[in-house]
Amino acid sequence: MAQFDVYKNTNPETSETIPYLLDVQADLLEPLSTHLVVPLVRSSEAGRILSRLNVRARIENIDVILSVPELAGVPVQILKEKVGNLANMRSDIIAAIDFLITGS
Numbered sequence: 001m002a003q004f005d006v007y008k009n010t011n012p013e014t015s016e017t018i019p020y021l022l023d024v025q026a027d028l029l030e031p032l033s034t035h036l037v038v039p040l041v042r043s044s045e046a047g048r049i050l051s052r053l054n055v056r057a058r059i060e061n062i063d064v065i066l067s068v069p070e071l072a073g074v075p076v077q078i079l080k081e082k083v084g085n086l087a088n089m090r091s092d093i094i095a096a097i098d099f100l101i102t103g104s
Helices: 087-102
Strands: 005-008 020-023 034-042 056-059 062-066 072-075 082-085
Touching (some): 020 062
Antiparallel strands (some): 005 082, 056 062
8 A cells, every 4th residue: 555545435335426535644654554545526526626625636537526625534444446546646635635734
């Protein structure tokens, strides 16, 4: 597992709207039993979008919005099928998390 890896959401109750989870936890903390993730919501299902808070991405030909306000710790066991990595968007992702926390 690496920071910014993208995993399929295996929860049948939410996977249609939130097809992916983005692991944002630092690599140093990889051994922990939980990881901090950002839900990746289908763009077509997203409500109001704030450009500094809701970064846009494309995974497996699906347009998604990073729902940073919904950051959550999840058991590492649910992060099974890696489908990509968004390390190339690191600056935007960190800026969105910082904006959520500091408001600036």
